[in-house]
Amino acid sequence: MPFISIYSPKGGVGKTTLAANLGYSLSSLGLKTVVVDFDPQNALRLHFGISLADQSGFAASAPESAIWSKQLVPTRNNVFVLPYGAPNLKQRLAFESHLAREPLSVVRGFQALLSQPDVIVIADLPAGQPTILQAALSVSDVVLTPLLADTASLSLLPMVETLFDDIAAHERQPESFVVLNQADYRRKISKDVEGFMTQRLNDRLLGIIHRDESVAEANAAQHSIMETNHASVAGFDIEVISKKLAEKLGLVTTDGSMFSPPASHLA
Numbered sequence: 001m002p003f004i005s006i007y008s009p010k011g012g013v014g015k016t017t018l019a020a021n022l023g024y025s026l027s028s029l030g031l032k033t034v035v036v037d038f039d040p041q042n043a044l045r046l047h048f049g050i051s052l053a054d055q056s057g058f059a060a061s062a063p064e065s066a067i068w069s070k071q072l073v074p075t076r077n078n079v080f081v082l083p084y085g086a087p088n089l090k091q092r093l094a095f096e097s098h099l100a101r102e103p104l105s106v107v108r109g110f111q112a113l114l115s116q117p118d119v120i121v122i123a124d125l126p127a128g129q130p131t132i133l134q135a136a137l138s139v140s141d142v143v144l145t146p147l148l149a150d151t152a153s154l155s156l157l158p159m160v161e162t163l164f165d166d167i168a169a170h171e172r173q174p175e176s177f178v179v180l181n182q183a184d185y186r187r188k189i190s191k192d193v194e195g196f197m198t199q200r201l202n203d204r205l206l207g208i209i210h211r212d213e214s215v216a217e218a219n220a221a222q223h224s225i226m227e228t229n230h231a232s233v234a235g236f237d238i239e240v241i242s243k244k245l246a247e248k249l250g251l252v253t254t255d256g257s258m259f260s261p262p263a264s265h266l267a
Contacts, residue, residue: 003139004122056085150191
């Protein structure tokens with residue numbers, strides 16, 4: 001089944017928010033969705049109303065015996081979440097040591113999730129951990145790299161393009177795209193950055209998410225953006241991106257039909 005990796009070389013670009021809301025959006029199309037948090041901040045769960053007191057997750061369990069599919073947390077909207085967890089120092093060291101000794105264990109964990117029938121997996125990957133990225137690439141169909149519409153992200157473009165070259169050279173050769181986040185037409189620099197990236201990336205730019213206060217409100221409420229504000233511009237942008245992904249991946253809806261997005265939503 002399809003596997004989407006969300007990875008960026010820079011933090012603070014909305015990676016986790018994108019992963020959560022893509023999960024919501026794809027599930028609203030009738031698709032069974034699993035969202036995996038591989039970031040030690042363990043923040044993805046908060047987007048789905050999982051309690052702060054819930055410390056469970058795969059990194060907090062014994063790594064040699066952890067069965068990821070048994071640690072999935074069901075949430076509303078037919079989305080399942082696999083939290084990173086809140087390991088103590090000893091557990092964290094044991095988990096990282098296990099990854100260093102057995103890098104293929106991550107691949108096996110991802111494959112166990114993909115063995116579930118009719119499921120799409122979205123993985124929120126941390127920056128600066130090439131072992132996890134390499135493991136994800138071995139099962140990924142698509143890699144999404146969120147960047148902000150600012151000069152800091154603009155300076156990362158050469159690094160991102162090198163990443164795309166590395167992905168293209170990988171045996172599985174997943175498709176790779178950029179999602180431009182927090183575009184703000186009120187700010188000239190944001191418009192200029194968007195124009196440059198659109199020209200430079202061309203078909204690699206899968207979509208643009210506009211700056212919207214509904215995003216912060218949704219995060220605070222632990223809901224999807226569309227649940228918080230049905231008229232949300234950012235929510236609509238994410239819906240467009242999710243429909244493009246569904247088309248590219250040839251996903252099938254719950255009634256057994258092939259998903260076919262409206263022509264007006266395609267690039």
